[in-house]
Amino acid sequence: MRFRVLGPLEVTSPAASGPVTPRAAKIRAVLATLLVCANEVVSVDSLIDELWGENPPRTATTTLQVYISQLRKMLQAFDPEFGRETLVTRPPGYALHLDPAHLDLTVFEELHHSGREALLRRDHAAAADLQRRALALWRAPLASDTPHGALLARTAVRLAETRSAALEQRVRAELQLGRHLDLVAELRSIVAEMPMREEFHALLMVALYRSGRQADALRVFAQLRRALVEELAIEPGSRIQQLHQRILAGDGELLRSPAVPAPVPAVVPGPRTVPGGPGTQQLPARDPAFAGRTEDLDRLGVLLRDVPAGGCVAVAGAAGVGKTALAVAAAHELDARFPDGRVFVELTDPDPASPVGALRELLGRLGVSGPLPSDLGELRSLLRRSTEGRRVLLVLDGSGCAELIRPLLPATSGSTALVTCRRVPAGLTDRVLELNVLPPDEARELFVAAAGRRVPLRGAEAQVREVAELCGGLPLALRAAAARLASRPHWGPKMLAARLRDERRRLPELTAAAPGFHDRLRSSYEEAPPDLRRAFRLLGLLPAGPFGPRTAAAVLGENPARTGTVLRDLVEARLLHRVADGPTRGTHHRLHDLWRLLARECLANETPQPALRAATARMAAGFTEQALAADSAAEVAGLPALEWFALHQDGLVEVVQACHAAGLWAQSVRLADAMTGMLEARAAWEAWEACHGLALDAARRLEDLAAEARLLRSLGDLAWQRRELTAAAEYYEGALLTADAAPALAERGRALVGLADLQLDTGGFEGAAALLSPALDAVSGHPRGRYEAHRALGLLALETGRPAEAEGHFTQCLDTAGALGDTRLESFARRCLSRARGGAPAPAGWTELRPGVWRLAAAPA
Template sequence: MRFRVLGPVRVSPRTPTAAKPRAVLATLLIQNDKVVSTHTLIDELWGTEPPRTATTTLQVYVSQVRRVLLEGEPDGRQPLITRPPGYLLRVSPDDFDLAVFERLRDSGRAAFARRDYAEASRQLREALSLWTGPALSGIPHGPTLQTSAIRLEELRAEVLEQSISADLRLGRHQELVGELMALTREQPLRESLQGHLMVALYRSGRQSEALEVYRRARRSLVDELGVEPSPALRKLHERILTSDPALAWRPTADPTPRPAQPRDVPVVRLPAPLPDFTGRTTELGHAERFLAGTGPVDSRVLAVSGRPGAGKTAFAARLAHSSGDRFPDARVLLTLRDAGGRALAPEAVITALLRTLEAPHASGAPADVLHARTRGRKMLLILDDAVSEAQVRPVLAALPDATVILTSRHALGALEGVQHLVLDVLGRAEAEALLMNCGGAAMADDPEATAEIARLCGGLPLALRVAAAALAARPHWTAADLARRLADERGRLAALRVGDLDVRGSLLTAYRDVTEDNRHAFRVLGLAPLPDFALWSAAALLATDPAEAERRVEDLVQARLLEAVRRPDRLTPVRYGFHALLRGLALDVLAEESPHHTSPATARLAEAFLTLTRHADARLAPSRDLMPPPATAPPALAPEDIVGPSPLRWFREESPGLLETIRQTHRAGLWHLCTALASAAAGYYEAAALWSDWQESHELALDAARETEDLLAEAVVLRSLADLEWQRHHPNAARDLYRLAWQLFTRAGHRVGAGRCLSGEADVLLGLGRVARAERNYARALSVARTEADPRGEADAERGLALVAQREGRLPEAHSRLTACATAAARAGDERWHAYATRRAATVTESAGVTQPLEVRPGVWLFPES
């Protein structure tokens, strides 16, 4: 055999002497006949910190491997070719020990399944004889080779155990005792080997030694793992204790195997089961009821759908592995795409099924042959990664009796007589459990970081597995280290790649499956505000009308690239959003493919938000905002329909997205939009007491105003920040900001703004007990408001003078001032301030209010110093 990986990596006639070229060869061999990307090879050789010359150095190593491979090719054909995005190695299965091993393993398992134990033992022992040491030894292991070595050693153990099972059934128990004693000393925690040794000793007349094996095995399990033996091993112990007659070996009535008929040979073509499969209890129960024929619908087809990385294939394989008794004729998984990710035609799927089911050559249409091959048989066929209903309809028609599980990113809702099951992301507890199961001690030692990793992966099973593998491949990392790397949304997908496990690549398949119009929509909608967005936001980002925006958004929902959430209690009952990892992908591909769309799309979204926010603010607090209207024409929106009669309700729903849009305008350098949006939102932030949002948005807006040297915008923002400091009971900071804002309003020639700053500073002075100075400021503010015809400023100043009068005991004057405040608020159209002034006027009493809390602005109370 020319190529060997089942032991030290070797190739005849000459093996590369340097370790890294051997590692390149091994990585290509493990992926024989598949393209291995340059990134995967670099990651394998140098990990996460490759040298600057990594690509050039890799090319040198590949050249060395090519020279070695060419020496063994009599016809001069080069088996290693360049195939973007990397390299492809094609070697004959007969020349490759791993391919021969897998062929012997499959034929040995098939012989075992048909109870031809002699043939099974021969084939499996021949497979084991190919091993010359630990798999892939003699070379450094990166993530791909490390994972592959673990998988191959597990396959070796599986084949060894099955060969021992075959030998035990052939009565070779005495010959097995020595081998099993050595194996159990090497692997004391492998219960299946302990059980085989107990059976071999018992059948050899050594019952006491068999019981001693159990005692030692139990002690090892308790001491090392803190667990009792499995129920199967405990049951075997009880049977040996009671000398169960059924445990003794008896030769079969006819030890000569008879030629098996095709239907007697089970065809099993399934990926290896995941040993750490976690969760999905409810979904598995539903699927098992379907397989048992006890589900709510009489159907033979189960369509399992879900986003990329949701674990649909692993879920289906798990079902198949646990259903051998129900489907003795065949259990097969067939992928419905080619190596390039393109959908197979229905005819190609049928032909591939015939080949997989080992159907004899027969004349006639392939669909008819498949129909005849599967008729009356108990078969479970998994058609994995279906693209559309049209792809699978002809296949299902050729499988009238087989039970079929379809997996697809789409719901395949147009198929008739099908049960549907959707796999969503894992819940918090299941996601954390999966990380613990896959990531080992590093995850278990830091449950807080593990919970954060689960959150950042969005509960997506593939991402969780890759995150755990990334940690296992880097023992110098902690779970907290990984969580920090995943916290950066722009770099998260890059961190979720280990060897050939690549979350980004999996998600890209769904992106590439949709039309170019929808790919464009997916990219641009990555700029939509978090955590979700309404349809008007999509229309603004995509520069289209709402009907076209809805069509594209719904297409993306059907492709599992977007999520739709229905909330009947919300003003906008249907809202859209991204899974955390898909939003990262959208931003990635936008930066790569459409970077020039970012700023215009952000501007369109901000202009739409500004139109709606100014409309809602004008309903909530008319004439409060002193920023001039935007110079550009607003987008074609219907604010009355979108905001509706309750501006507070609209603000509550859109506030997170509004703040995110303010951040985006600042990042994009859209300075005027940044200041205008923050100013328009200030009234809601005050009414809802959203101090942190108020602070963040206005700090960004202040920076934007200073970038453009816009005195008026800076003054507006500073006055709003002064209001915030006053409400936070920071009087000195508030007074300084009011004075600075007054100076800027005055320099800008904006007397209305300057007058309102006087009322604000007076509020601070009144709270500090400087009543006379406060009264002078209120009076100056009132004079300015009347001169400038500013009814809102007038209402504010009258309110302040009423507070002074009440504090000084001039109650009739306080009542008169509050009445004047209500009149001015009515002229301004501000129902909230009008109700406040009317309410206060009705409650002015004999008390001067010095020792009682006062409502000094609508919803804002001043508590006296104790």
Template sequence: MRFRILGQLRCAPVTPSAGKMCAVLGSLLVEAGDVVATDSLIDELWGDHPPRTATTTLHVYISHLRKLLADDDDPQGRDRLATRAPGYVLHTSPGEFDLHRFEELRRAGQEFYARHDHAAASAALHEALGLWTGPALSGVPRGSRLEAAADRLELLRLDALEQRIAADLWLGRHRQLTGELAVLAREHPLRETLHAHLMVALYRADRQSEALAAYDTVRRSLAGELGTDPGPALRELHRRMLRSEPVVHAEEEPGGRQSVTVAGAPAPVVRLPRPDGELAGRRLQLAEAEEMLRGTSADPPARVLNITGPAGSGKTAFAVGLAHATAGMFPGGRVFAALTGSDGRALTTRDALLRVLRLVRPGRDATAPGEPAGTDELSDLLRVALAERRLLLVLDHAASPAQIGPLVAAVTHGAVLVTSRGPVAAGGGSRELPLAELGPADCGDLLARAAGRRITDDVEAAERIALLCGRLPLVLRAAAATLAARPHWTAAALAGRLADEHTRLDVLSLGDPGLRPRLLAGYFELSPAGQRAFRLLASAPGPDFAPWCAAALLDTSAERAGHLLDQLVHSGLLAVSCPPGRPPRYRFQEPFRALAAGLAADESGPVVRAAQLRLCAAYLVLARYAEAAMAPGRAPSPDDAAAGPPVEVPGGLPGPGHPVGDTPLRWFQEESTALAGAVEMAYAAGEWQVTWMLAETLTGYFQAAGEWERWESASGRALEAARRAGDRAGEARVLCSQGDLAWQRHQFELAATRFARAGRRARESADRRTEARAMIGLADAEAGSGRTAQARRIYGNAALLCRLADDPRGLSDALRGQALAELRCGETESALRSFAECGRVADALGDRRWSEYARRAADAVRLALADGGPFPGDPVEVRPGVWAMDEAAAYSAPGVR
């Protein structure tokens, strides 16, 4: 059987339908286990005017109830309702009657509360109140006895409700209680305890004005209904709120008195690691951080100070040192909490709350039975624990704003110091202090403290070590420990061992075996796509790279590549700089490049090779575009037979004009190291066509920038690649590039030999444009050797071949050389005609630089003629922007093609 009176009267499996039978059953249930006198039952049913048959009718009701209670599944049911003088008694078994269960839970809740086990008290009382489905004995005709019983039960319910709310307030659940308490206060306008709870909940939820308004409401109700003022506890609560003083709780004490519990001055709690000695190179930043926490006349104190920097930059040591240095600013204590687990992975928000709670409440276990398990409840519990503490909370290795949000919110009277690889703190009162790499002098000091004279005696080696360690304190200490443990090593020997990127971390791990996993902590927190990006970006050949380079390596869109790059920057695995007016540039610091390269070595070979080839293809397309922008008509179009097979560019690469923009020379300058590296990358991969095409495309830039060594190295690879590919047209173009290099170095005979070989290879492959280019180079070599007449004849043949090959760029160059040769031979009119035609051809090409050159050169000749010249020794502009003292010297002057 099941009996319910906390709400509508119910008896399972069958409830009586007659009202008076329900009244009899209700009266017996209210006194279940005790005898209810027959006279009392008659009074309840008929009051002061019972009928003459009242006793007989009552016996009938009792008989019907016995039949109803004796169902087939309960053979003992007839004994439930027994006759006991002077009336009847109803027996219930444990768990059958909701009132008995309510009283058990209510008493348990009171006991838990008395022991200050507020979580267990709240749970028991929540369960007790959950038994109520409405006013007690709803739907039952009630006489004076049942009416009194219902009133008594309602008072018990209200008492349990108030105590449950009190327990919840102790647990910091004030925000969740405000709505419920507002309804209860309206339903019970004279119950001061409920109004006190409402005021506390509003006040602690930062709703002070509403809390004060709640006091005014209850004050007016008491004055209007009872002609009295609020009690002393409510008045004290109001007074403290007016002064913005802290309040934790308000409750009724034994005897009916109310009290207000406030936070006093708890003993400071200090949970800090020992400081890590002197903070090398961080003295100025330490002073800056102290000023941020203290505040100035211009800036208020930072509520949250976010120390950011890559792994190994010394964020933890800095934070601990700052916490020790600012002890006087935080009388409530200083607590250090690492937000990573033993496996190095980030704690969940819930686990982070539990960790901090254990630190600020020593001896209390927040995970004990009955304690709150949810994040919101734990957050409120922490807020209560820190309510009156001006405390510095240090959160080390924070992973995200979501992880630290509840922890930051709990510190209302102190400050929070957060360390993270990227910014994770935001909102009012938040400041960021990035820890950059150390300066050279600080690096030397840090190394010298551990390794002594071997460092101070070899400053150059010390600087190399610092550079190879990324100037990061953690890595520098590992290097110093490695050297200190090996007295037979010199600083130069250590620098030499660190120079090999593939073994660098192995060497550093000799001094700090835990270095690699500590540096990789940010990597393991990345998404799988972010981890793949970190590995593949190690293939970028330059010291830094642009977003389009990442898109090509990762075979993705520019937008997606940007998101992945942001992940890596936020994790401290990449650094970023933003040149004015240019796209951002990304770079690995040395330890992280070595890490990425090591991880990439474990990547599937075809995956890495495909990424490298995409990048080389992208560099080729962009270099061709930039070359064509510098010298229109100079570079072949992709469908030119001499250019070899077309190169496919990944769909993620932006249009070729976008990265280069309208400053191709600057693009070449930014990418020069990477372009040379891309040539080596393509060569190492055996991609012969891409190797020679890319290297040959760089000729114009190498000439303009005077990059002789890179030019020589790239063209050497290119010539071998073209020969391995069996590409005679390619070999011809590369030989022309090598001839230009020899000419720039005044090696005219070597230049002539290379141009002659280039001409033969071009004729064999029917490449007229390259043949004409070889002829122009040969003529330049002849002119440089003083054989002007022979040079003039070759220039003329080259111009004819350019016309036949429809090569306007080559024609303008041939006409330039022909004009200079004619000028040296004294044929000024012919020279003027050649300059004029050179200008017209350049105009048709859209090459303003060359068309302006031709006009300037012609004007200079006319001006010299007007003065009776030209004379030997007069300066001559032999190419755009390149001058020589006379036309003979012009052929040995560095120029731009």
């Protein structure tokens, strides 16, 4: 049986004369989702989300099971071997096991990968053939006849980008084979279909130029520039601007390709330098949307003073942080300091792939004409002569390779180089400007400038601020968001903010109007070695915000020393940030929000399900240990326990949800249990309900009656705090019945204490006394239960005018808390003892019923 998803969904079988594709839309959606995740487990929650989005029916799980059964039977009818061993049930969902050769998607990805490898080793014929075969598998967009939910939509965006990359690489390979005449018509069609894709415009310009049509090549650039300025208020990128300059200058090097060697003249004159005249200005145009960075520009100006011969200044930072934009802006401002020339060379371009190629291009830009030598030493001497006695600034963009950069550095005083890179090349410079994301005000300024005048933003300051926050101050993301809004001006910032707020849609939204956004964001990840890529993916499991080394070690499954090394390497790879002032004591790190979303995307696509579950379990164990410490200790990591919990509460809830989604029922229960005391003390009702509701479901799936009783009693406590007394009574009674069925004597006693608290709350002192006597017997072997029973008995004694008896119960509480080492419970017991002994009274009308839980008496009528 064969499956095709690169176009309308299609299933074929040798046993059938035609396609046997399911007709029902929902079943096609299930099949398409399983196919794009072939040989991996797709969770039930993911499939439900794919089918029904945010509003699934109550019967969603049952209905999905019916769809799976129908799909299995339908396909098995045409292939008897297609059964439970092929479409399998694997917690927490289902997996479709296929031979990769039987699915067009996996065949496409393998051919594309092989073609890319062939291009890198300059086997252009093989690269063109492999990419052509890969592209031939595409009939239309992914599963084009099937409804798309979140997962299929994300995959469709990713594959559309991959298809564009395959097309670009095929055209590049064919250009190198001298097929420019044949490519012009095709490239015109491509740029008409994708009018904002600069890379295809650049390829069309080269094809036209090599076909002897220089004017047409220049006209392509003019049309692209006009479209970008009018639609997005931005200039074309530096790479295509450089190409435009070379075509404008009639650069003969562009006419050459490995398959079509240029003729060698009979007499080869030496290179000629043009030393005088006005300075050479070969910079990309000023960016009209460049905003902020005042302090960085000033700092860069200081660093560029008196750079020693052979030295340079580096602007370093993560992908998309604006290194090139800052360097170009600085170069434009430094015309007085470098009057003899300011030259920009993009080292990521395929042409200068070696120091020799880069030097040849650089010398050409500096005004050196005529044939150039191929010897690196001779080229270096020529660069020295070209900059001698001149003040020239060389902007070398996009390389962290010391072997490539060092030969390009001017060896004469007065001239210098400004290098942009993600990693500072070892031993190359000690003058470094580390570039970070934009602060909030400058981020908003850049977004407004990039959106342009055509987008109405007046009166939408709050929404603009939110968009800037959702982009994390990253210039690349801010420009992508502005492009998205410019392409949909009727949305307004409010709609854009709403779409970006959904984490599942944020990266696809930013990529929609800026197709290169995703690839730029992902580039640092792809350049990292496998062990760092694995660590980056796993750290994406962690909740947003700073994390300490213990937390990282837990999720990575590494010892502290190895974890420290990995974190340091991730920081150097620009995939992770070190936080100077962490929220708690010690060194902290954090993932930028957009990299965290990327890590989670990579995690879903590249990490086997068993490894993902194991990492989630380790993460939950680490957070459970810390939550237990917060519940009983005065401090956690240098912070007061309540403050630590407040800082991490949302993240802890997210971890409970992750465990539940992964089917880690026991871990869900343990973490929710560990959070109980702090949730109660902080009156964190929404978080309490979310965690313990999921944990109750997990306990029932585990058939753990003791845990179920414990969680029912906790939810009763929550309802009691909310003054939902009827609901509280139902939870406590449910806990009592479940504890009896377990049997779980201690949980029975704690449920009785809960019912007694209800009686106390309404003045039913006799009823409370009747419940607390058996409760105390039931919890005799359970220290925390015993504490709760004595607490309630002490409060009952105080309410009924027996302070000496109350003192005895609160002394029992104090002793028990001391034995547990629980400072929170111990402090509460001391406050109760003080009240029983007539010490400092509580505020008028207030009574502390549990640690941090107060009741205000009703005012007299």
